[in-house]
Amino acid sequence: xxxxxxxxxxxxxxxxxxxxxxxxxxxxxxxxxxxxxxxxxxxxxxxxxxxxxxxxxxxxxxxxxxxxxxxxxxxxxxxxxxxxxxxxxxxxxxxxxxxxxxxxxxxxxxxxxxxxxxxxxxxxxxxxxxx
Amino acid sequence: xxxxxxxxxxxxxxxxxxxxxxxxxxxxxxxxxxxxxxxxxxxxxxxxxxxxxxxxxxxxxxxxxxxxxxxxxxxxxxxxxxxxxxxxxxxxxxxxxxxxxxxxxxxxxxxxxxxxxxxxxxxxxxxxxxxxxxxxxxxxxxxxxxxxxxxxxxxxxxxxxxxxxxxxxxxxxxxxxxxxxxxxxxxxxxxxxxxxxxxxxxxxxxxxxxxxxxxxxxxxxxxxxxxxxxxxxxxxxxxxxxxxxxxxxxxxxxxxxxxxxxxxxxxxxxxxxxxxxxxxxxxxxxxxxxxxxxxxxxxxxxxxxxxxxxxxxxxxxxxxxxxxxxxxxxxxxxxxxxxxxxxxxxxxxxxxxxxxxxxxxxxxxxxxxxxxxxxxxxxxxxxxxxxxxxxxxxxxxxxxxxxxxxxxxxxxxxxxxxxxxxxxxxxxxxxxxxxxxxxxxxxxxxxxxxxxxxxxxxxxxxxxxxxxxxxxxxxxxxxxxxxxxxxxxxxxxxxxxxxxxxxxxxxxxxxxxxxxxxxxxxxxxxxxxxxxxxxxxxxxxxxxxxxxxxxxxxxxxxxxxxxxxxxxxxxxxxxxxxxxxxxxxxxxxxxxxxxxxxxxxxxxxxxxxxxxxxxxxxxxxxxxxxxxxxxxxxxxxxxxxxxxxxxx
Amino acid sequence: xxxxxxxxxxxxxxxxxxxxxxxxxxxxxxxxxxxxxxxxxxxxxxxxxxxxxxxxxxxxxxxxxxxxxxxxxxxxxxxxxxxxxxxxxx
Numbered sequence: 001x002x003x004x005x006x007x008x009x010x011x012x013x014x015x016x017x018x019x020x021x022x023x024x025x026x027x028x029x030x031x032x033x034x035x036x037x038x039x040x041x042x043x044x045x046x047x048x049x050x051x052x053x054x055x056x057x058x059x060x061x062x063x064x065x066x067x068x069x070x071x072x073x074x075x076x077x078x079x080x081x082x083x084x085x086x087x088x089x090x091x092x093x094x095x096x097x098x099x100x101x102x103x104x105x106x107x108x109x110x111x112x113x114x115x116x117x118x119x120x121x122x123x124x125x126x127x128x129x130x131x
Numbered sequence: 132x133x134x135x136x137x138x139x140x141x142x143x144x145x146x147x148x149x150x151x152x153x154x155x156x157x158x159x160x161x162x163x164x165x166x167x168x169x170x171x172x173x174x175x176x177x178x179x180x181x182x183x184x185x186x187x188x189x190x191x192x193x194x195x196x197x198x199x200x201x202x203x204x205x206x207x208x209x210x211x212x213x214x215x216x217x218x219x220x221x222x223x224x225x226x227x228x229x230x231x232x233x234x235x236x237x238x239x240x241x242x243x244x245x246x247x248x249x250x251x252x253x254x255x256x257x258x259x260x261x262x263x264x265x266x267x268x269x270x271x272x273x274x275x276x277x278x279x280x281x282x283x284x285x286x287x288x289x290x291x292x293x294x295x296x297x298x299x300x301x302x303x304x305x306x307x308x309x310x311x312x313x314x315x316x317x318x319x320x321x322x323x324x325x326x327x328x329x330x331x332x333x334x335x336x337x338x339x340x341x342x343x344x345x346x347x348x349x350x351x352x353x354x355x356x357x358x359x360x361x362x363x364x365x366x367x368x369x370x371x372x373x374x375x376x377x378x379x380x381x382x383x384x385x386x387x388x389x390x391x392x393x394x395x396x397x398x399x400x401x402x403x404x405x406x407x408x409x410x411x412x413x414x415x416x417x418x419x420x421x422x423x424x425x426x427x428x429x430x431x432x433x434x435x436x437x438x439x440x441x442x443x444x445x446x447x448x449x450x451x452x453x454x455x456x457x458x459x460x461x462x463x464x465x466x467x468x469x470x471x472x473x474x475x476x477x478x479x480x481x482x483x484x485x486x487x488x489x490x491x492x493x494x495x496x497x498x499x500x501x502x503x504x505x506x507x508x509x510x511x512x513x514x515x516x517x518x519x520x521x522x523x524x525x526x527x528x529x530x531x532x533x534x535x536x537x538x539x540x541x542x543x544x545x546x547x548x549x550x551x552x553x554x555x556x557x558x559x560x561x562x563x564x565x566x567x568x569x570x571x572x573x574x575x576x577x578x579x580x581x582x583x584x585x586x587x588x589x590x591x592x593x594x595x596x597x598x599x600x601x602x603x604x605x606x607x608x609x610x611x612x613x614x615x616x617x618x619x620x621x622x623x624x625x626x627x628x629x630x631x632x633x634x635x636x637x638x639x640x641x642x643x644x645x646x647x648x649x650x651x652x653x654x655x656x657x658x659x660x661x662x663x664x665x666x667x668x669x670x671x672x673x674x675x676x677x678x679x680x681x682x683x684x685x686x687x688x689x690x691x692x693x694x695x696x697x698x699x700x701x702x703x704x705x706x707x708x709x710x711x712x713x714x715x716x717x718x719x720x721x722x723x724x725x726x727x728x729x730x731x732x733x734x735x736x737x738x739x740x741x742x743x744x745x746x747x748x749x750x751x752x753x754x755x756x757x758x759x760x761x762x763x764x765x766x767x768x769x770x771x772x773x774x775x776x777x778x779x
Numbered sequence: 780x781x782x783x784x785x786x787x788x789x790x791x792x793x794x795x796x797x798x799x800x801x802x803x804x805x806x807x808x809x810x811x812x813x814x815x816x817x818x819x820x821x822x823x824x825x826x827x828x829x830x831x832x833x834x835x836x837x838x839x840x841x842x843x844x845x846x847x848x849x850x851x852x853x854x855x856x857x858x859x860x861x862x863x864x865x866x867x868x869x
Contacts, residue, residue: 012423044312112362113826114363372789
């Protein structure tokens with residue numbers, strides 16, 4: 001069963017997830033009334049997403065049933081996967097962090113540029129993205 | 132929980148002299164005519180702060196506000212501030228962070244703060260509950276300490292704050308209003324005015340919801356917007372860089388192009404090694420540890436928090452290392468030490484000081500010291516030479532500037548006033564216009580920047596237009612341009628050293644930026660079409676407010692706000708004679724690169740083109756009667772005539 | 780053989796893991812140089828050359844500076860390169 005996992009080091013506290021989630025049921029953006037919220041601690045030092053749902057959006061804004069929050073997250077801090085896949089993703093992330101400093105701030109599967117990322121052996125064609 | 136829509140905007144007026152407050156709903160048509168944020172604060176400022184008002188007096192009003200698109204995920208938390216500057220001009224600034232949406236959720240779009248309190252106070256706003264509370268226990272605290280103290284006093288983690296540091300309390304030149312630790316704005320004078328009113332902080336908490344007029348249309352427009360600003364599909368070369376590595380990459384690009392102001396702009400290039408030291412790459416590898424974003428921003432890592440890993444300043448933490456620091460605190464004073472620069476930058480944030488004020492005033496002081504105009508007697512024994520200075524003394528000096536102590540007192544005036552006090556020809560080394568220091572971008576290579584710096588109503592402020600960093604004009608096709616109704620020869624306009632088309636380009640950039648800041652939304656995301664195509668934002672505005680505005684009406688709103696700022700200045704007595712470039716820029720060439728000084732022969736035709744394309748009088752820069760009618764601003768004409776301004 | 784000074788800024792940095800280097804090459808144009816760098820580092824071709832049009836990508840930039848001259852932006856993929864040139868990729 002897929003659920004939403006988080007990589008809290010990647011959360012930059014933008015609150016896109018929380019804001020959109022709060023609007024999905026009634027079309028009103030109401031802050032923290034959704035099922036995911038960001039906890040800010042120690043000034044601006046820590047942003048921790050707290051997920052309180054199983055990944056089924058009331059109505060996702062993406063057609064392909066991706067949870068809205070996961071689809072919107074700019075850094076890739078949220079991902080939607082089965083348990084084994086989630087552990088594998090976490091492991092990949094920890095390795096990528098050592099590879100290059102840019103991965104301190106965004107996930108390798110959210111490599112933002114249209115060209116291949118360091119370590120990929122062939123040119124990108126299809127998006128092998130983790131949802 | 133009430134549900135707020137986006138058509139009618141509300142002002143919360145507070146008078147600190149007698150502690151009274153009132154709420155006022157603005158006319159609904161203002162949202163279509165002036166949009167919001169900067170658009171409405173400019174209008175209110177023009178109407179309510181009369182000619183000759185004492186900037187530090189109770190009649191000066193500090194406006195802090197956001198617009199109809201904030202509270203919705205495209206507002207990016209932008210916040211606009213405006214008031215009359217101690218320099219006499221309009222003072223307008225903006226900042227990011229999380230305050231804007233919370234203010235809207237509390238039920239207000241604008242705060243209009245007038246009067247003065249005799250004791251330090253802070254404003255507490257929670258929905259309909261407004262209180263003016265004692266802040267004497269906060270007065271004197273740094274911004275970080277204030278944030279922590281307020282967090283303790285108001286244990287709601289979602290309450291948002293804006294505050295000033297000790298610099299603004301002491302009315303130091305160009306002090307800023309800070310929030311969310313490192314978000315800052317208002318260097319044109321807003322911080323000083325907030326300090327003069329003894330307002331230490333503003334706390335806001337709101338529980339209402341914000342509803343776009345048509346949610347489905349809004350979501351569709353949002354998805355188009357996300358695609359347009361996506362790095363993968365962006366056509367502009369700066370977008371991928373800005374959103375990941377950040378602007379400090381300029382420190383490695385500019386020296387080759389002769390764009391880097393070094394040693395108080397005596398030279399325009401720098402040592403490659405020092406440039407690498409203070410580069411973005413070094414910052415990302417060794418200092419930055421966490422990305423930070425403003426509210427709902429789609430860029431992954433625009434801002435970052437940093438920590439110094441080793442050495443004398445090990446463990447020092449700060450945030451927001453952007454384009455200004457590598458130049459103002461790096462090449463300008465010939466400082467290649469990254470640790471020192473990050474410490475000074477962090478201290479500026481903690482004191483609420485403006486880094487351009489610090490950098491350019493230090494640069495001025497260093498040049499004066501090297502020329503013998505300032506001596507050790509003036510500097511309290513400090514040896515102030517480019518590249519050679521006592522690091523510890525420099526770090527202490529920042530605190531002295533914030534507290535106006537010793538040598539810091541002279542520097543706290545800003546380089547323009549300090550040069551007036553010292554005399555002896557030191558004003559030749561002063562890089563400022565209308566009393567406000569320059570910013571990070573070089574003028575002699577980029578002629579549009581020279582023009583922009585001269586005409587900007589708040590003093591040099593590249594945030595009133597887009598810096599035309601070398602870019603590719605084939606980004607936008609001729610067809611697209613004519614569809615948008617823009618009449619520009621792009622090749623000529625982006626030929627950075629050719630004075631032709633610069634006035635028209637500046638006009639378009641100013642209007643475009645004005646609109647994006649009025650919505651509000653973040654300007655780092657409009658580069659895909661060089662800021663010339665704002666249709667995605669127009670669709671978002673229509674879906675959010677339900678106003679069926681024509682695209683040309685939106686452009687007019689931007690032009691309207693540009694004219695209101697100019698009208699304010701003109702009413703205060705500013706004219707063409709104040710639209711100048713600093714002495715060095717107009718008198719010295721850059722021989723190594725072949726860039727010429729921007730003397731009157733070069734500047735005057737550009738000024739003429741700019742004023743003419745705006746419909747402003749070439750001598751007085753007053754907007755013409757025809758232009759004011761076109762922009763539905765004819766109600767200002769009577770006021771202008773009454774104040775002795777002839778409108779032709 | 781030409782000796783070039785190459786610099787990698789921002790997004791080019793993760794691909795090469797170097798900030799700058801002295802590079803010896805037989806390439807005579809920008810296009811050939813990019814192909815050579817792609818063999819060494821992988822990703823250069825995609826980053827700078829648009830697959831469909833075969834021209835330079837709009838969202839990346841190459842600055843070409845002849846020895847002791849001010850660098851200029853490269854707009855034409857077949858631009859010639861000379862010995863001692865300083866080229867910045869970003």
